[in-house]
Amino acid sequence: MSELLRRYGHTLTWTFVALTAFWLLVLVILPQLYLLEESFRLYLPLADIGGPRDVYTLANYRSAFEQPMEWKFWLPFASKPVILPIEAPIRVQVFVHTLLYSTVTTVITLVLCYPVAYYLAKVANPKNVPLLFVGLLVPMWVSEILRAFAWFIILAFKGPLNMALVNIGVIDSPIRWMTGFNSVTFGLVYVYLLFMLLPIYSAIQSLDTNQIEAAKDLGAPGWRTHWRVIIPHSKPGIASGCVMVFMLAAGSILVPTLLASTQSRWFTEIIQQAMFESQDWNTGSAYAFMLLVTCTVFVILAMRVFRVKLSDIAR
Amino acid sequence: MRSRSNWLFHLYIFIFLLYMLLPLVVMGGAALNDSRFPSVYPWVGFTSQWFVELFQDARMWQAFVNTILVAIAVVIISVPIGAAAAILINSIAGTTRTVLYGLMVAPILTPGAVIGISTLLFWNEFGVPAGLHLSALGQASYISAFVMLLVLARLQSFDRGLEEAALDLGANYNQVVRRILLPHLYPALGAGAAIAFFQSIENFNTTLFTRGTYDTLTVYVFSKVRSGITPTINALALILIVVTLVIMLYFEWARRRKEKALVARADTKEQITKAEAIGRNQPQVTFPPTQ
Numbered sequence: 039m040s041e042l043l044r045r046y047g048h049t050l051t052w053t054f055v056a057l058t059a060f061w062l063l064v065l066v067i068l069p070q071l072y073l074l075e076e077s078f079r080l081y082l083p084l085a086d087i088g089g090p091r092d093v094y095t096l097a098n099y100r101s102a103f104e105q106p107m108e109w110k111f112w113l114p115f116a117s118k119p120v121i122l123p124i125e126a127p128i129r130v131q132v133f134v135h136t137l138l139y140s141t142v143t144t145v146i147t148l149v150l151c152y153p154v155a156y157y158l159a160k161v162a163n164p165k166n167v168p169l170l171f172v173g174l175l176v177p178m179w180v181s182e183i184l185r186a187f188a189w190f191i192i193l194a195f196k197g198p199l200n201m202a203l204v205n206i207g208v209i210d211s212p213i214r215w216m217t218g219f220n221s222v223t224f225g226l227v228y229v230y231l232l233f234m235l236l237p238i239y240s241a242i243q244s245l246d247t248n249q250i251e252a253a254k255d256l257g258a259p260g261w262r263t264h265w266r267v268i269i270p271h272s273k274p275g276i277a278s279g280c281v282m283v284f285m286l287a288a289g290s291i292l293v294p295t296l297l298a299s300t301q302s303r304w305f306t307e308i309i310q311q312a313m314f315e316s317q318d319w320n321t322g323s324a325y326a327f328m329l330l331v332t333c334t335v336f337v338i339l340a341m342r343v344f345r346v347k348l349s350d351i352a353r
Numbered sequence: 354m355r356s357r358s359n360w361l362f363h364l365y366i367f368i369f370l371l372y373m374l375l376p377l378v379v380m381g382g383a384a385l386n387d388s389r390f391p392s393v394y395p396w397v398g399f400t401s402q403w404f405v406e407l408f409q410d411a412r413m414w415q416a417f418v419n420t421i422l423v424a425i426a427v428v429i430i431s432v433p434i435g436a437a438a439a440i441l442i443n444s445i446a447g448t449t450r451t452v453l454y455g456l457m458v459a460p461i462l463t464p465g466a467v468i469g470i471s472t473l474l475f476w477n478e479f480g481v482p483a484g485l486h487l488s489a490l491g492q493a494s495y496i497s498a499f500v501m502l503l504v505l506a507r508l509q510s511f512d513r514g515l516e517e518a519a520l521d522l523g524a525n526y527n528q529v530v531r532r533i534l535l536p537h538l539y540p541a542l543g544a545g546a547a548i549a550f551f552q553s554i555e556n557f558n559t560t561l562f563t564r565g566t567y568d569t570l571t572v573y574v575f576s577k578v579r580s581g582i583t584p585t586i587n588a589l590a591l592i593l594i595v596v597t598l599v600i601m602l603y604f605e606w607a608r609r610r611k612e613k614a615l616v617a618r619a620d621t622k623e624q625i626t627k628a629e630a631i632g633r634n635q636p637q638v639t640f641p642p643t644q
Contacts, residue, residue: 066494
């Protein structure tokens with residue numbers, strides 16, 4: 039601090055401090071605290087606010103655990119749900135599905151992207167890499183909603199994918215893609231893929247190629263070079279990609295709405311329902327806070343599992 | 354064995370590229386198909402009808418204007434904040450730095466819906482109704498973090514001795530910032546402004562909860578897609594794809610030209626050194642100076 043004062047004087051230093059304080063307090067911390075506070079209060083008519091009924095309560099959170107019903111559990115890529123022998127509240131079911139399919143999305147994007155990131159960083163001719171990136175990044179700059187919309191067209195029952203597969207002779211009759219969580223998973227993977235690719239790419243790129251050569255010269259087979267040299271080095275990138283994809287998928291509104299089947303409900307839809315349909319902002323903030331806690335827990339888990347610091351994840 | 358696995362690897366990359374790009378081709382193609390439902394199959398015939406319909410949609414134009422206004426506001430808010438925060442955090446160390454850094458990057462890792470709802474509730478407490486101004490504030494809360502990270506990275510290569518020198522030579526504080534610090538940060542500030550602009554245009558989740566009754570482009574597309582789909586959305590998508598491609602190819606082309614110029618200059622230097630070296634040994638041989 040004294041360092042700043044010496045270099046830039048009082049006026050400028052306090053301007054920097056004021057701007058940062060405005061950001062962190064007014065735009066970040068206080069709104070979240072309000073969210074938390076409101077989530078413990080009831081949705082009341084204006085006349086009752088500040089009255090005897092205006093108390094702190096867990097009622098909004100409890101409402102997430104009401105309405106138990108038959109648990110129809112969708113396994114990844116199943117065409118029919120498994121009926122579990124226990125009853126569960128509807129919002130809990132949605133929450134579990136959201137967690138499961140955000141994780142599935144994260145794993146699929148990781149598996150798809152790692153080889154590509156490795157290829158771009160270490161295998162491809164460096165001259166071609168920028169052009170490859172143009173190809174890869176075009177979908178990134180075309181907005182999220184349009185990427186999801188593209189899959190809406192592709193996966194339609196009489197859409198191009200089914201027609202192509204039938205014409206090639208892979209399948210006899212069109213497949214209904216929009217069942218269970220299939221179409222949502224397809225969409226989430228495509229829409230958030232590049233958030234996995236880019237951090238892993240930059241992590242692998244920072245690895246000295248000599249280390250890979252050394253492993254090979256010492257007789258390590260390809261998979262072991264990856265397992266012992268490249269993957270440990272790219273851990274921060276992998277952690278960063280996983281956190282981003284999970285958070286974006288779990289918090290996605292566009293993809294689960296656009297590509298929903300009749301059975302796939304997403305937790306953000308429950309939040310929206312409370313906010314817009316019931317106009318109950320208090321319950322909405324309780325659910326939003328649950329989503330926030332979930333994502334925070336995932337970040338902490340990723341930091342523990344990969345043994346990286348927060349500054350490695352957000353770069 | 355090695356060449357075979359390499360061949361498989363190339364095939365995988367090729368399929369991956371197709372996977373990334375074919376959906377865009379399908380979406381763009383549907384914009385030109387004369388079918389009421391957006392699809393490329395069956396191909397009914399070529400039409401430009403969907404572009405005409407798109408351009409005649411007043412709501413789309415209003416949403417477009419709103420989107421640009423919000424994006425400009427976000428740039429104006431988040432670039433100074435991000436730069437100030439980066440300068441501040443760059444000059445402190447220890448636990449304070451860790452805590453501040455954690456607070457600064459937290460909004461990046463927060464779902465947009467949560468940011469939107471908390472912004473809405475907070476300002477509502479002070480009687481500020483929902484609207485585009487709240488969208489701008491909500492978006493700025495996490496976009497500032499991107500700018501901060503960019504500026505912070507740029508600050509790592511900053512030679513603080515320059516500031517010392519300027520102060521020793523009698524520069525005042527404003528001059529130090531304006532003539533020494535800012536010029537070094539310009540590339541990061543420019544990149545930050547561009548990222549802020551495009552992130553803002555892209556944003557949906559935060560905007561949805563804070564927008565009130567106003568439309569932005571993403572919200573417009575969303576409501577269009579939900580209420581009866583027509584290929585006008587594809588027309589909009591095709592325009593965006595083409596614009597993006599042109600901009601990206603232009604930058605790639607500019608980069609290659611710059612690279613070539615650099616290589617050419619390096620070559621010239623090399624030739625001159627060679628000529629000098631030869632010239633020293635054999636004074637009678639003279640090389641015409643290149644350029």
